[in-house]
Amino acid sequence: MNDELKGEVTRGARALVVYPQMRGRGDLDPEARLEEARGLALAIGLVVAEAMAIVIREPRAGTLFGEGQIQNIATACELNEAELVIVDGSLSAIQQRNLEEKLKRKVIDRTGLILEIFGERAATAEGRLQVELAHLDYQAGRLVRSWTHLERQRGGFGFLGGPGETQIEADRRMIRDRMAKIRRELEQVRRTRGLHRDRREKAPWPVIALVGYTNAGKSTLFNRLTGAGVMAENLLFATLDPTMRAIRLPGLEKAILSDTVGFISDLPTQLVAAFRATLEEVTAADVIVHVRDIANPDTEAQKRQVLEVLSDLGVLGLSDKDSAGEKGDAGEAATEPSIPIIEVWNKWDLLGPAQAEALREAREHREGETIVPLSALTGEGCDVLLETAGRKLTQDARVYSFVLPASDGQRIAFLHARGEVVSEEEAGEGDGGPQIRLQVRMSEREFGRFKAL
Structure with missing residues (x-):
């Protein structure tokens, strides 16, 4: 493979985004998925030259795509002068290597792209450790991309020494050792977080956690309610490290508002595990505010993703039918959440009159749920949210x-x-x-x- 294909993703590079649409997966809207992939690419400064969906009937073990489809991708790269191909799906190490050889361009999959974003955005020592762990876990199975000279030997001498340790085996051992060290450090972080949570349990302030799909407007709402200067841009994963600020609520002297990392569909398993300590902050909250981008065409699918993550954290339980998204509007939880949840319909200012009226009618039929329409950008509805949170915190008083x-x-x-x-x-x-x-x-x-x- 050419050495230039092994470099890091560079800002400003022209990229072709390809979404492999698997036959039989009707839960994802191809256009919404492509738009999200564009947002992921934009988040690390890439220029998306073109985005296209390709229907995969029978995935190829070696390349995922068929030969004709690979030729179409190569042609699109030439026409758009794309130097990078982003496959908005999961690729095995072999598939990634083979596609790079056929396309003569660097290829990264959805996991690799998200890891690039997290690597660029992590600000705290803990966040950087979590990202490094995820990167190492991801790369451990992809060393074949970097080392094609598997015959290279290291160590072993004399007649009984055997062939020694191959370079790739040595690299894997070094990765395993580094991952073990990071896990020990993160376990200490987790224990420290636990002690902090125990202290907060005894401290005189309730905790409100903002959760939601990435780019739903959590950080904008956080800034609106607290006056903080947390990074809030129209970018996916603008927030990675949890931030906490004090706010005042009706009937309460003070509460702590916590901004968390955004959820996303098909989040790499490496990151789900690595950011467990961060997400555990949600389980210690007194109230959860689920922020939704209600103007997004894929808002229902995004809600299901968030509820599945909350279910995994033990905040609420979902039935099999619910997690499959078969029950229609909103993806209601099948069981009562262990922590009160307020659902915020954010970006209300982006709705047209007809769409806003339809949502108002839908809201009236959602019994047992607490829903607050608002615009974090303009501030409309934020006072209602604060009043609602105050009532939730004192409802069984x-x-x-x-x-x-x-x-x-x-x-x-x-x-x-x-x-x-x-x-x-x-x-x-x-x-x-x-x-x-x-x-x-x-x-x-x-x-x-x-x-x-």
């Missing part, structure tokens, strides 16, 4: 009576922050000095946290 030492500032502050203090009065002297009696309206979950203090 009842009044509890407490008698505490006046010097117990931590627990008194907790009651003021996590509940609504109905009354507060002196309660005479106790063993530890003056006491106060408080009547506090708070949720059962917050009462349990108070008892753990």
Whole structure:
């Protein structure tokens, strides 16, 4: 293979996007999938010269595409002066190598493209470790692309030394050792996150997690609600590392809003595992705000992807039928979520009058769900979201009576922050000095946290 095919993906390169449309997979809209692939390419500065869907009836083991289809791709590359081919699907190492040899161009698949984005965007030490682990896992089975000289030997000498260790075996061993080291470091990160979550459980502030498909507008909404300056662009995976800020809610002194990495269909398995610690932040939330790009034609399929990830995290359970997307509109959860969910229909400002009216009617028939239409860009509907989140956090509240030492500032502050203090009065002297009696309206979950203090 030519050496120039082995380089990194370079910004500004002209790319041809090919979506292999498998026969029998009717759950994905080819146009929506191509548009998403264009967005992925744009996210790392590539220029998409052309995007095309190719129907695959019988996948070829060696190349995925048939010979005629490969010729069509080669012709499209020539016409569009494309130096890179992006296959919006999964390629084996052999398929990738064979396609590069036939097309005389660098070829990357969906997994490789997403890994490129994550590698460029990771900002924290943890994020970089997670990305490196995913890259190594991905490359471990693709060393054949870099080493064609498998006869090269390293080590082994004397009559009993045998042929020694081949170069590819040595590289695989080095990758395994590095991956083991990264996993140990990430396990420490996971334990540290767990300790932080335990402290937040005792801290006097509830946590609201923003989740949603990538580019749904989570970071724009996060900035709108908190006044923060988190990167919020019309790019896929603009946010990789979780960010937290304090906000005020009606009926609550303070809450913590958490912005998370966006979900995406066919997320590489390496990244699902590597970013587990990041996604686990969602399981510690008191309320989940599911942000949807309601103006996207593929919004229902995107919702199903998000619900499947939440199900994997144990936040809610989906039936087989639900996860297959066979029940029609919205992909409702088959079981009650363990954490209250508010569904935000974002980008409402992009809807036409007829589409907005149709969605309003659909919303009225969605019993048991909490839906807030809004525009994070203009701010319309954000006040309703804050009021709704405040109600969710206090919906099962009842009044509890407490008698505490006046010097117990931590627990008194907790009651003021996590509940609504109905009354507060002196309660005479106790063993530890003056006491106060408080009547506090708070949720059962917050009462349990108070008892753990």
